[in-house]
Amino acid sequence: MNAYEVNFDGLVGPTHNYSGLSFGNVASTSNTKAVSNPKQAAQQGLAKMKALHDLGFKQGVLAPHERPDVASLRRLGFSGSDGEVVARAAKEAPAILAAASSASCMWTANAATVSPSGDTADKRVHFTPANLNNKFHRSIEHPTTRRLLQAMFADEQHFMVHEALPAQMHFGDEGAANHTRFCAEYDAAGVEFFVFGAAAFDGRYPAPQRFPARQTLEACQAVARLHGLSESGVVYAQQDPATIDAGVFHNDVISVGNRNVLFHHEKSFLEQGRVLEELSRKLAAVGGQFVPVEVPDAEVSVAEAVKSYLFNSQLLSKPDGSMIIVVPEECRNVESVWSYLQKLSSSGGPINEIRVFDLKQSMQNGGGPACLRLRVAMSASEIAAVNQGVLMSDDLFATLNAWVERHYRDRLSADDLADPLLLDECRTALDELTRIMRLGSVYPFQLV
């Protein structure tokens, strides 16, 4: 196999906190004002990265963003020195300071949508940073995300990093969390599966009533257009609105795919039968044998799927073609889910091994194993063209853990976000990080 799917996990930033910012994300709104442990959050994420690296999977790291985001606060009229900007926001608008301090960029499944070179017209790997414009605290991510991706995938012979779509609700884009790529081999032509919550220019489509649909059909179509995908290599599906209203705020909370397998819930998509048929037909046309693994609602309810994050799992192909499913610890705590997983792994199907990780700090904000990683399928030569400073190794693991130990607090409350020392702590840490990961100047405080 000379092509691989590389996971780029988000390194949790020093301001990781629980601010209850994501209406529609049940974990986020139910853990508001809990005290976080940024150091532990970063260590948990690094532990997963290293464990998968040690299992032989290709692993990279996406650096965190500058938080609090002083530049965004200035755009909202807070003025003075950087410290005064933060102090004024803390006094006049603590909720806005919390949003400008979120470490939400750790969930790199929302960083961008990625089309491997086997799928694109110009045979390059294409990235479109997600505008994430449904939530203010996420909408401020894409400019830095783009600069980070350009610093990581700088070789324009192999990679193309687009601008985010227009940051307006008609083009709401949440990136790879609503995108799955199926293939027979990672470097062969594949089928890209785009899942949306609502249509913005076409009233014929239903929409969720209780929680927001964060991704539009038109955003999906725009990304496919930008990436030069062919109609025969694309399938669109609408998330079942009732499932969104039950807390499935991204498709990666109710389904996950890898290679030719789609692991999904019975109530994932509208017209599910038609969707699975189109995926099967289009994958067959490029030499893949589509294998849907559908979990009946009678065995695991949507509510249990949201509670356990069973589908926010990673499916990793082993050399023999069978797959590991990487799940969060929370799956052990939901009896129907844990017994389903035992049955699944001994069913003789493609998924035959379970790996469990403690990602509680991230999970309490609604981010599981799949949220924390951005998948980039690449050939060996494309991997060689990536900035090697961002690829996991024993050295990078040790260096990043020491860096976290040196710079991170082990507790952060909502009030701590007003601490004037926090800004300098974060900037000092990130300045050092850009040297460790050979990123150059990517943060606003480095660009002035």
Ligand SMILES: NCCC[C@H](NC(=O)CCC(=O)O)C(=O)O
């Ligand atoms: N893919 C998982 C994303 C989770 C993320 N949570 C948050 O932003 C919660 C942040 C907070 O509430 O402090 C979201 O909802 O976009």
